[in-house]
Structure formats: C-alpha cells, structure tokens
Amino acid sequence: MKKKVLSALLSVAMVATLLVGCGSSTEEAAAPAATEEAASTEEAAPAETEAAAEEEAAPAADGELITVGFAQVGHESDWRAACTQNYQDIFSAENGYELSFVDADNDNAAQIEAVRGFIQQELDYIIIAPIETAGWDTVLQEAQDAGIPVLIVDRSVDADPSLYEAHIGCDMVAEGEMAANWLAEYLNGEEAKILVIEGTVGASATLGRTEGFNNIAADHSEWEILDSQSGDFTQSGGQEVMESYIKSYSDFNVVVCQNDNEAYGAMDAMDAAGITYGVDGDVTIISFDATHDGLQYTLDGKISCNVECNPLQAVFADQVIKTLESGGTPDAETVVTDEAFVAPGITSALATTMTQEVLDGRAY
C-alpha cells in the first residue's frame, strides 16, 4: 500500500517537474505547435494552401515557412545573448522562417532531448550550438534517419562529418594568427618580449589562440615568448598571473591575454606595480573576445588590439540553408569572419580603429 502511494506521489512529482520545465519556455513550445498545425493543414487539404498562406504573416516566395529548430547552449554571457538575438532576428517570419528556439542552459542532456524533440516535430532543419563536443553520434544518426539536415554552429562536435551538413564557427587558430600578424605590423621589426596569459587549460579557445599566435611567432626571431600561464579566463586569475610575471620578469613589452576579463586583471596588476601600458605606455596589451567593456578599454587606448570572436553567425547559417533549399551543396566548414579592433591613434591594414560610433554600433 505504502509503495503504491509512494509511486503515485513520485509520478505526480515527475509530471510536475515536466510541467515546470515546459512552463519556462512556453514561448518556444508554442512555436513548434503552430508549425505542426501549419504542416498538417498543408497535407490534409492542398486546395486550402491559399487560405493557409493568407493566414501566415508574411510567407516566403514559395508560400511556406521553413521550420528551423535551434538548440542553443544557454545564456551564460553577453556574447551568448548577442548570438541568440542574432538567430531570432535572422530566422524571422519576414525572412521566411519559423524558428523553434530552445535554451539548454548549459545542460548537455537537456540539449540532446531538445534535438530529439525537433526530430519528432519533423522540422525542416536543425541547428545545434553544442555544449559538449562528445556524445552526438546517436542523436545525429536519428536526425539523418528522419531526413532532417543538421547544422552545427559555434563549437564543433566530435562526430562523423557525414552526420551533419555543415559546421559554422569561429576559427580560434585564425584569431591567434590575426593577433600575431597585427603585432608584427605594429612592432615593425622591433624586438618583443612577450608574456602570455592563457585561458582555461584544454578549452578550444585556449588551444586555438595559443597555436595561432605561436605559428606566427615562430617566424619572428626578434620575438621571445618569456612565459605562458593559465589565468582561467577570469579577472582574478589574470591579475594573479600578472602579479607573478611582474616579479619574475623585469623586462617585457607585450602582454597577450586570451580573453578580456584576464586583460582587466592584468591591467590592475600593472597599475599596482607602476607599469604603464596601452598606446602611450611601455607595455602593449593584446586581448581577445572584443566584448563591449573590452572595446571600451580599447577606445580608451589601454588595450592596443582586441580580436573579436563574432557571435553574429546566423547570417551564415541562413546562407547554408538557402543553398540546401536550392539543391546545392554547402561548404562543410564555414568560418565566421572575425575582426580586430585597435586603439585610436594606431592605424592598421588588418584592423578597424576604434571610435565611439563603432562601439555604439556593436550588437553586444
């Protein structure tokens, strides 16, 4: 008897959890429902297509919306928020799309379930911004069996490339190379004693940016990388590593921070040690990410060069889907174009010089 009551309670609890889980995303849940409706009307009565088309706000050229499911990582940063907003703007009804958006809140299992949901809803396309690189084979196979093309965006997945149509993302190695190329242009043959504050050990951004920078540094015998330690992508990490660097090395003129937060910490540490930096200072700082705050420092002339990792990827996904729609084969790998920004007073062929207008015009 007790067991029965217990199991009843348990199932009630489970249902409640499910409801709560759905409750937070009613907006998203509503979208696929509408999609299904549209799809079923279409199948049942082809004669009524005209009526159905009239109901749609602004149908695409061929009269029906392309349904797209987007499984986003979460909303952990301004960068991610800008990325999400960009997808919602590009994949709008005006552009002929019906977007089902799911925020997985950095939960890998939830994201895979969201993709399964998209497959069950028989959407036309699925876009995944994977949280983890591993563990995607099964669900990608399921999508392929259902005949739904999958696009991987942002981070990459560790699965057979034949299981998805295309990957769209930033090239971290190219970002590192861009930073080093800018430095070469800026120093113009002068000597450089470089200190690197790396990101989290093993993160793809850390590995890529380090590799890219070192690739170019290898061609410059006048450069010397004195040390490279991890600041964990955090401000306090960057500060602690920089404090230690200042004690170990009395002579350095370039500091490379692999994200903006580390650069803030490094600047605080240099302030405390009486070291001047920036355009007018002794030390040149290079940073990555180009967040709003980071670019403010670039505008102030403190961070000399800031290499962005572009979150505005939706336009590339849009192109891939258009190519697939017209029966073409898209590029398996699309690299989102990144840009570098330099402080006012520096002119560079490789980067944009910061102005207040550039900063105000940024989407994030």
Added chain:
Amino acid sequence: MSKLKGLTKKQLFLPIFSMILVMLVNVVYDIACGNPPLSFFQIATQVTTSGDTILFGRLIDVLNRGSEVVILAIGMTLVVSASAGTDISVGSVMSLSGGLCCMLLAGYGVTNVDHYKVPLVVGILAGILLAIVCGIFNGFLVAYLNIQPMVATLILWSAGRAIGLLLCNSAIVYVRVPSFQFLGSYCGPIPTPILVAAVCVAITALILKFTAVGTFVQAVGINKKAARISGFNSSKIILICYAVCGLCAGIAGIVATSRIYSADTNNIGLNMELDAILAVALGGNSLGGGKFNLAGSIIGAYTIQAITTTLYALKVSSAQAPVYKAIVVILIVVIQAEPVKAYFKKLSAKKAAAKEAN
C-alpha cells in the same frame, strides 16, 4: 639539543616545517638560476601608477592571495571540530554573498555602474548577512535534522552559485567605484585582504582564548551525546559553528568581489571549499572532529598559497601545475600521518638506545 627536541614535539612543528620547506624550494631555484638566493622573501616598496607606495614581493603575494582561504579556514576548522564533517558550500556561498552585494549596489539587471544605488555598507552587510543565513540553514540541517554534513551542505554547494547567478541576471556585474575596491586593494602600503584576514584571525583567537567556546566545541566534537549529558546544548553549538563558517564565507566573498570590483558569480570561490578543507588537514587537524588547532589551519592555508605562488615562480606550465601541487600535498600529509610519526619516533628511540649501550 633537548630544546630542539622539544620543538619538534610541538603540534605546530610539522605544519610550519612543511610551509618553510615549500618556500625553500624557491631559494634552491633562485640559486640555480643565479638570482639572489632570498629574492622570494624580499619585500620592497613600489610606487603605483596612481602614485601610492605599496609593499611588493612574492611573500606579500602569498599573504595577500591566501587571505580568502585563511578566512574560510577559520570557519571550516570550527565546523570540522564540532560536527566531524566539512562544509562544502563555502565557495558557493562566497559567490552568493558577492553577487547579492553587487546586485544591491548596482541595481538588478544593471551590469556596469560608477555610483552606488544603496550605501556601500548596506550592500556589504546584506551580503554577509545572507551568508550567515546560509550557514544557519546548513547548521540547522546538520544539528537538528541529523543530516550528514556533506549531504546537508551539498544543497547550497550547488544552489548557492545558481542563486547568485539569478541575482546577477547571469551576467558579471561591475561596480566601478573606488571605495568598493578598498577591501580588495590597499590600505596604505599593505594589501587590505591581509588586514581583513588578520582581524578575523585575531578576533577568533581572542574569543577562543578568553572564553570557553573552544572547549565547548571540542567537547561536542569528541562526543556529542556525552557533551549533551554534561549539560552542553550540543545542537546549538554545532549550529553556531556553521553560522560562523557562513560568516567567514561571506567576508571572504566580499573580499574576493572587491578585488575584481565585480560579481563574477560563475568564478568567485570556485573550488575554494576544497582549499579550505585542505588547509584544515595540512594544519595537522583531524577531519574526524574533536580537538583542533586554529593556528595550524591558518598555516595550512598559507602553505597552499605558497605552493601556488611557487609554481608560478618556477614557471611550471599550467597544465602540469596540479600534478606538482598534488605531489607536495601528499608529502605534507604523509609526514604528518600517525604511523609515519610513530616510525620516526621508534627510529630515534633505537638510536638513543644504541648510544646508551655504547
């Protein structure tokens, strides 16, 4: 000679010995590199960009960066002693108190301000108060509901940081007001975190010395039932220990937040609970509860920071650093283990016997 022997028998001998040993590695390294041998211990003055004079040196770095763990170690020592368990929520509570403080100072949903929305004192007190409430919650679960400490504190370990993220709207909240940075920067020439840690240690030490609180805590830790029969309110004492641990986490959280003048709820105090527990263990305290030595825990906390700073100074690559850290920790724990101590005692007794026989 006999004086030296007396020294080695002191409880604090091994923790201090370990800390000095860690620092001596730097001396060896500096000699090998041709630097002045004592450069690790050198303290100089340095003029900052803004024209202030501050103390500068690796030893200052150890004292400065170790402050948060020292503050956490005070509370952790009491919790370990009274309840024979650890409070694994302190890192999350740090992040939570920092998050609430910055949220109040900046206003909800705002990520960057250069003026306070409420007075600074209100923000700091609210952050610390919330941390104390967290401590009381943990203490209630452990003392009155008899839930195992690790399980009870696991709740806030996972929820604390998440609530902090909610308070800050999942963003890093910057409070760019100079007075907010005071607790994390410099008070005259000395880094303020060192002073905060020193004040916390001094107050705790005075309370333990001049009241019977320390004895109460140890009595409860050694045998809860016996302590209750002897007239102590065991549950209340455990609850107070957890509340103090929460208070310490709150103070450490505010210091860590002030250092970076922002609430980075994802990263403040991350994994710091483990450092605090390790500090207690490195200080020669038993994690089984009962007798404790506060000074040992504090030395343990500084030892952990000394290891980190040493690894930076030795230019060990960040990917390998955890391995070296683990080796040093194993060595320190092993030389303090009872069987190892007994072995060395036996060895020296044999030597003495052989000497006498001669």
